[in-house]
Amino acid sequence: MSAFDHNPIVEMKDIEKHFGPVIALNGVSFDVRPGECHCLLGDNGAGKSTFIKTMSGVHKPTRGEILFEGRRMDFASPRDAMEAGIATVYQDLAMIPLMSVTRNFWMGREPVKRIGPMKFMDFRTANEVTMEEMRKMGINLRSPDQAVGTLSGGERQTVAIARAVYFGAKVLILDEPTSALGVRQTANVLATIDKVRKTGIGIVFITHNVRHALAVGDRFTVLNRGKTLGTAQRGQITPEELQDLMAGGQEMVELEGSLGGTV
Amino acid sequence: MSEAGQGAALAPAKDERVKEISGFRKALIRPELGAIVGTIAVFVFFIAFAADSGMFNAQGILNWSTVSAQFMIIAVGACMLMIAGEFDLSVGSMIGFAGMSIAILSVTLQWPVWVAILLTFALCIAVGALNGWIVVRTGLPSFIVTLAFLFILRGFTIFFPQLIERQTIIGGISDAAEGDWLAPVFGGKILGFVFDWLAEMEMIAVFERGTRAGEPIVDGIPMLIVWALALVAVAHVILTRTQFGNWVFASGGDAQAARYVGVPVNRVKILMFMFTAFCACVFATCQVMEFGSAGADRGLLKEFEAIIAVVIGGALLTGGYGSVIGAALGALIFGVVQQGLFFAGVESSLFRVFLGVILLFAVILNTYIRRIITGER
Numbered sequence: 001m002s003a004f005d006h007n008p009i010v011e012m013k014d015i016e017k018h019f020g021p022v023i024a025l026n027g028v029s030f031d032v033r034p035g036e037c038h039c040l041l042g043d044n045g046a047g048k049s050t051f052i053k054t055m056s057g058v059h060k061p062t063r064g065e066i067l068f069e070g071r072r073m074d075f076a077s078p079r080d081a082m083e084a085g086i087a088t089v090y091q092d093l094a095m096i097p098l099m100s101v102t103r104n105f106w107m108g109r110e111p112v113k114r115i116g117p118m119k120f121m122d123f124r125t126a127n128e129v130t131m132e133e134m135r136k137m138g139i140n141l142r143s144p145d146q147a148v149g150t151l152s153g154g155e156r157q158t159v160a161i162a163r164a165v166y167f168g169a170k171v172l173i174l175d176e177p178t179s180a181l182g183v184r185q186t187a188n189v190l191a192t193i194d195k196v197r198k199t200g201i202g203i204v205f206i207t208h209n210v211r212h213a214l215a216v217g218d219r220f221t222v223l224n225r226g227k228t229l230g231t232a233q234r235g236q237i238t239p240e241e242l243q244d245l246m247a248g249g250q251e252m253v254e255l256e257g258s259l260g261g262t263v
Numbered sequence: 264m265s266e267a268g269q270g271a272a273l274a275p276a277k278d279e280r281v282k283e284i285s286g287f288r289k290a291l292i293r294p295e296l297g298a299i300v301g302t303i304a305v306f307v308f309f310i311a312f313a314a315d316s317g318m319f320n321a322q323g324i325l326n327w328s329t330v331s332a333q334f335m336i337i338a339v340g341a342c343m344l345m346i347a348g349e350f351d352l353s354v355g356s357m358i359g360f361a362g363m364s365i366a367i368l369s370v371t372l373q374w375p376v377w378v379a380i381l382l383t384f385a386l387c388i389a390v391g392a393l394n395g396w397i398v399v400r401t402g403l404p405s406f407i408v409t410l411a412f413l414f415i416l417r418g419f420t421i422f423f424p425q426l427i428e429r430q431t432i433i434g435g436i437s438d439a440a441e442g443d444w445l446a447p448v449f450g451g452k453i454l455g456f457v458f459d460w461l462a463e464m465e466m467i468a469v470f471e472r473g474t475r476a477g478e479p480i481v482d483g484i485p486m487l488i489v490w491a492l493a494l495v496a497v498a499h500v501i502l503t504r505t506q507f508g509n510w511v512f513a514s515g516g517d518a519q520a521a522r523y524v525g526v527p528v529n530r531v532k533i534l535m536f537m538f539t540a541f542c543a544c545v546f547a548t549c550q551v552m553e554f555g556s557a558g559a560d561r562g563l564l565k566e567f568e569a570i571i572a573v574v575i576g577g578a579l580l581t582g583g584y585g586s587v588i589g590a591a592l593g594a595l596i597f598g599v600v601q602q603g604l605f606f607a608g609v610e611s612s613l614f615r616v617f618l619g620v621i622l623l624f625a626v627i628l629n630t631y632i633r634r635i636i637t638g639e640r
């Protein structure tokens with residue numbers, strides 16, 4: 001993978017995050033390089049969401065440092081991180097269902113054109129770009145006026161991803177984009193991730209699902225109780241090993257025995 | 264990467280799962296559809312049953328147009344605010360308050376009427392901003408915050424004239440407004456020459472006797488109607504064609520999602536509270552100029568009538584969806600029915616019954632439409 005020729009875009013070093021007495025992250029290191037998909041795996045409560053929220057400027061780390069393109073960064077807000085080029089697609093916060101695809105796509109950065117002293121939203125450009133960007137991701141919209149609510153879960157994720165890519169994201173963080181999707185929708189989102197990676201954007205892909213991770217991931221980092229259990233390269237690890245790491249080793253082997261290897 | 268590759272191959276050229284929705288359903292998801300149908304139904308009904316009552320001669324038309332325009336002015340404000348995800352229950356009290364403020368400043372304190380009007384606007388818009396600021400700062404439902412202002416403003420509106428003039432109605436504004444430059448902008452009429460000409464052509468009736476004998480019965484279009492149409496047009500364009508309009512929809516649709524992409528949600532909401540207050544103030548000023556007096560009980564229940572007009576117009580009470588044109592048609596339905604029942608000689612209390620029934624129908628229809636759009640079951 002060409003990804004390894006490049007320096008990391010974002011590098012997180014020994015990140016600790018405490019919420020009062022709760023130690024959510026206890027020294028996590030992680031980096032993303034251009035054009036790679038780095039999967040972050042872990043069980044419920046492992047600290048995945050907390051970790052990416054420190055990366056995207058929602059939380060300030062208690063200790064540790066964040067390097068963006070080699071420079072130390074101190075994001076004061078998600079807006080800062082976004083402007084630097086770190087885009088996050090949250091599963092539930094991505095889209096407004098009652099609004100059209102175009103209105104959602106451009107929300108917060110609407111293109112304007114002047115007519116006399118007045119500034120209007122340039123719907124023609126907005127619609128064209130939206131249709132084109134969605135087509136690039138493999139989705140043919142019926143019309144740009146279509147309400148996002150009429151799209152499937154996977155298509156909604158794709159609109160959010162296309163939006164982040166179009167507005168110049170260098171790192172794209174996806175928090176469990178496939179967790180609520182069926183087989184086919186999942187395949188579409190994974191295909192989209194693959195396309196985005198090929199444009200040179202670094203992707204942080206959070207999931208519970210080892211098979212989804214293995215389908216697109218270049219590297220895999222497993223979080224457990226706020227600590228990293230290590231990072232593996234693609235091809236160096238089997239699905240079973242990854243599964244065991246996620247569950248913290250031992251227990252899974254026993255569990256699998258009792259369930260007849262169906263997990 | 265096998266699964267991803269497969270996914271790419273699977274990505275359909277045309278998504279055959281999306282059923283082509285029928286033209287009927289497509290028309291249904293326009294917010295103003297219900298209001299358009301309602302408007303047609305109301306006109307057909309009154310043309311059939313009240314055509315010979317004088318409802319559709321020049322004077323009759325002016326009558327229900329004026330009442331509709333009043334509803335329209337406050338409905339526009341309520342509509343924008345509801346789309347931004349909030350309510351203002353203090354509109355009715357604000358109308359009484361603004362009228363009283365103009366009366367006290369111009370009649371009691373003898374300040375020029377234009378000063379009184381401008382100061383009142385500034386005061387009302389500031390109260391609107393305060394409403395909005397409290398709502399976005401505390402995160403309390405706007406229902407509660409503006410309910411508080413419903414009582415606060417009404418209380419002051421009754422207290423001050425009693426304290427100062429020992430009565431709850433202050434008159435004499437017409438005399439004070441004589442020769443004022445700003446008063447006619449709210450209380451005047453335009454296009455009088457058109458009506459003179461129409462009377463000359465014997466197309467509209469003229470007074471037969473009295474001091475105004477020979478003058479047309481309708482001698483111009485009240486500024487109230489001009490304000491209503493202008494507010495509808497401006498609000499419609501802002502909402503549907505500008506960046507700010509997109510922010511209004513986004514703020515009401517999902518404030519958190521909007522904030523995340525950098526929409527200044529708090530600013531948008533506060534501005535919409537200020538706009539609602541502005542509309543209430545326009546209503547009050549027109550009313551005061553027309554009646555020549557201010558009363559402490561003016562504007563009672565107006566906030567609910569505004570909200571009902573907006574809901575008939577297809578807006579969702581939950582925010583993020585609606586139409587100014589729809590709200591304007593909702594207001595037109597109101598005005599026509601209220602005055603139509605009067606022309607048809609029906610007991611006026613039945614208008615309330617009509618309001619309740621139509622509100623229920625509109626809300627049920629809107630909920631159904633929402634399900635179609637969002638695909639909820």
Ligand SMILES: Nc1ncnc2c1ncn2[C@@H]1O[C@H](COP(=O)(O)OP(=O)(O)OP(=O)(O)O)[C@@H](O)[C@H]1O
Nearest residue numbers: 019022023024042043044045046047048049050051
């Ligand atoms: N704001 C907060 N205040 C206190 N504790 C928190 C806060 N946010 C997260 N935590 C705690 O930090 C730990 C990690 O939570 P986090 O949401 O990061 O897990 P996760 O790996 O994303 O889990 P899931 O897979 O269920 O999404 C949990 O024990 C959680 O209770």
Ligand SMILES: [Mg+2]
Nearest residue numbers: 048049050175
């Ligand atoms: Mg999580």
